[in-house]
Amino acid sequence: MNLTIDVSNKENVAYVTLAGEVDAFTAPKLKDTLLPLTREEGQTVEVDFQDVSYMDSTGLGVFISALKSTKEHNSEMKLVQMQDRVYRLFKITGLTEIMNIDSTVRGGM
Amino acid sequence: MSTLKLDLENYKELLQEYIRTKDEQALYQAEQFSKQSMQHKISPDEIINVHIQSLEEIYPEMPEYIQSSMNFLLETMISYGLAYQEHQSLREKQLELKSEISVAANMQKTLLSTVKPELEEVEIGALSVPAKQMNGDYHHFVYDGKGNLGIAIADVIGKGVPAALCMSMIKYSMDSFPEMRMDPDVILGSLNRVVERNVDSSMFVTMFYGLYNFEDHTFSYSSAGHEPCFYYRQDQDEFEEIDAPGLILGVSSESTYVRYEKKVEKGDLVILLTDGVTECRQGERFIEQEEVLKVIKSFAHLPAQEIVENVYRYFERLQDFQLRDDFTLIVLRRNV
Numbered sequence: 001m002n003l004t005i006d007v008s009n010k011e012n013v014a015y016v017t018l019a020g021e022v023d024a025f026t027a028p029k030l031k032d033t034l035l036p037l038t039r040e041e042g043q044t045v046e047v048d049f050q051d052v053s054y055m056d057s058t059g060l061g062v063f064i065s066a067l068k069s070t071k072e073h074n075s076e077m078k079l080v081q082m083q084d085r086v087y088r089l090f091k092i093t094g095l096t097e098i099m100n101i102d103s104t105v106r107g108g109m
Numbered sequence: 110m111s112t113l114k115l116d117l118e119n120y121k122e123l124l125q126e127y128i129r130t131k132d133e134q135a136l137y138q139a140e141q142f143s144k145q146s147m148q149h150k151i152s153p154d155e156i157i158n159v160h161i162q163s164l165e166e167i168y169p170e171m172p173e174y175i176q177s178s179m180n181f182l183l184e185t186m187i188s189y190g191l192a193y194q195e196h197q198s199l200r201e202k203q204l205e206l207k208s209e210i211s212v213a214a215n216m217q218k219t220l221l222s223t224v225k226p227e228l229e230e231v232e233i234g235a236l237s238v239p240a241k242q243m244n245g246d247y248h249h250f251v252y253d254g255k256g257n258l259g260i261a262i263a264d265v266i267g268k269g270v271p272a273a274l275c276m277s278m279i280k281y282s283m284d285s286f287p288e289m290r291m292d293p294d295v296i297l298g299s300l301n302r303v304v305e306r307n308v309d310s311s312m313f314v315t316m317f318y319g320l321y322n323f324e325d326h327t328f329s330y331s332s333a334g335h336e337p338c339f340y341y342r343q344d345q346d347e348f349e350e351i352d353a354p355g356l357i358l359g360v361s362s363e364s365t366y367v368r369y370e371k372k373v374e375k376g377d378l379v380i381l382l383t384d385g386v387t388e389c390r391q392g393e394r395f396i397e398q399e400e401v402l403k404v405i406k407s408f409a410h411l412p413a414q415e416i417v418e419n420v421y422r423y424f425e426r427l428q429d430f431q432l433r434d435d436f437t438l439i440v441l442r443r444n445v
Contacts, residue, residue: 056434058266060313064311092335092336092337094354098356098361
């Protein structure tokens, strides 16, 4: 399974749309796309998880690095439309407490 | 050069034979010839050179344009020859690395080894199997000799060699903590600072730390973003989730951890695991938590070590003997 990453910009928001699986194979690609976006001061990076069916802990590492980077560079990150299985991972690791995750439109599995 | 000359003769004969008879036998021998050439590290452009020389000898009257086209082909193949040489040297390097990693994996095994205590009050089963050579999971038992057993189970985010090195550091930090302070919340707080300060910013650790008190049979625990563990009530044949909210180690230096407590009844089980157990997959299908618990339940009547081994074998078979993630499972049973 692969991961496709789409980025579009609108004013101060970078919309990142993911589709597929985030795992040890696809995480480096995601990191290379996501991290530079978080280094732009004042920018909001909104990541759409609607079509992410699976993510493992390597993927989680990418988002923790991105969160740290937003703090360093005064940018913001927002994760939206997460499926239950992926949301669970953020919940267990305590990251839902410190990340901006919009879980209102969570789909089933 | 004599062997190459011999090969040239041989090649010429084979070629001649094939052109004359179109016999498959000659084709088969050509295949053998190419295998031998590879063994002797002869590159593709050299073989084309041999082909050109053979043609010239078989057909002295060969038209000039064929001659030219052959030389053209030879030039075209030179890059392949270089690529082939590079491939050879990479292969050698890869073998070297492989043997170095296996030395490192053995060292890691020695460094991280922990002795499973044999105790009267509590029976323990433990199993940790790496998906690849190096294990990113870690578990550790510390018995303080005064009726307290500390149990750590952890998973490094990130795989392979860097994850394994990170684990070794965690282990040595834990060894350096004073034995008097085995409280789970204190240990996780200290480890969090160690990881936050010293480990690469893209590496994180989840850990569940439990402390079993043999005097009053309480199990106190804290978790740093680790997979929830389970408590099995023998009399009701039911599981309870042991969840302790807490942030994964290494994200924020200010994280604090809460200590929870659970009374353990005789015959009941405390089950600690990593996500290699709960994130099992059968092809494209994820194994649901209920299924994991059902499997554990089906072996719950066995001695603790047999439980963990049987559960492992079950999921190993389910995943066609290809673990996707490191697998660690610990079971404690109160005996008295």
